[in-house]
Amino acid sequence: MSYSTELNQTSDHREVIFRWLHLTDLHLGMDGLENLWPNVEEIFFNDLEYLCEQVGPLDLVMFTGDITQGGSESEFQQVDKLLTSKHSAISQRPLATLSAKPTLREREQLSAKGLWPLGIAHAT
Template sequence: MVTIAQFSDIHIGQDHEGDFGARAYRRAEQVMAYLNALPGPLDAVLVTGDLADHGLSAEYEQVAKVLASRHPVLTCPGNHDRREAYREVLLGEAPTAGPVNRRHELPGADLLMLDSSIPGRDDGLLDDETLAWLDARLADGRQELPALVAFHHPPAELHLPYVDPIRQFGEERLTEVLARHPRVAALLCGHAHTGAATTLAGLPVLVAPGVVSTVSLACEGTADVTFDQPPMLVLHVLDDAGRLTTHFRAVVPA
């Protein structure tokens, strides 16, 4: 059994009503304090993109600081991130511009974290290099174990006018790859700033809530983005049969 916490969209550096990023940092800090105080272990903490609000090196230094944890913390970039600074500061690598794709071997599952960003744009796409990388890693990984595939942009409509135009497009190309690898248990993403669940080609698509803000549905009758809901996270449990169960938690300061 694998237990993973996931949250998304901390947007470190986002200026909210002139606070120069203090609110975004405080909310990320609250989420990490909750996870660091858990009495039990986590196999990983996933943060699915939009780590920095403007992709600045100084912001990534704050990201590294706030995400420091006793748990393994794994990330992928979002549309607000910049690959070069992300690589240099968070990964300690040369600041190159190609997609940031990573495989992590967890004790009971392979986790593949993909770069769905398109430099300079807000919508998303898994480019040819990334899809070929995914196909190869799923084929050369531990076939007896389930796999989880994570990226920033949801590859499906969520009925959110604010987000649907900038979702991940070209999902039929992803579906083709997934059809060759039945060990993929679920797709994990963020970007929508709302906890949501949908499907793609029969697979669960779990959208982690945004920490910095919440995007509303039309029936909620509010502005597209609201700032008064508490930060949230999800806890995923992947059982030995490869079935994923997801629990949602709001993080309210003590």
């Protein structure tokens, strides 16, 4: 019996595909963002739906980089609220996992306030 070690094969020889979307540097809390986001939110989620129609369901959506502008507790609460509300909206489309990963600077700020490793509810 021989076993294939190629990544594009499974035991039944079908192709394995992992689809992911990486979003970075949201900077939630930045001056003016509260006026900008409502203008692009619907377009963003329409584009995400179109993307899924074209390439198939996403297995992972990652938010990384500077998720907040200043790393304040209130900004992370805004991130948590945004990801919680949008996770349910995104989950109505085919999607397995939503992940947010703060930067080292943001983790240090949270840690200094006694909020890390709790941080964001969706952090992995």
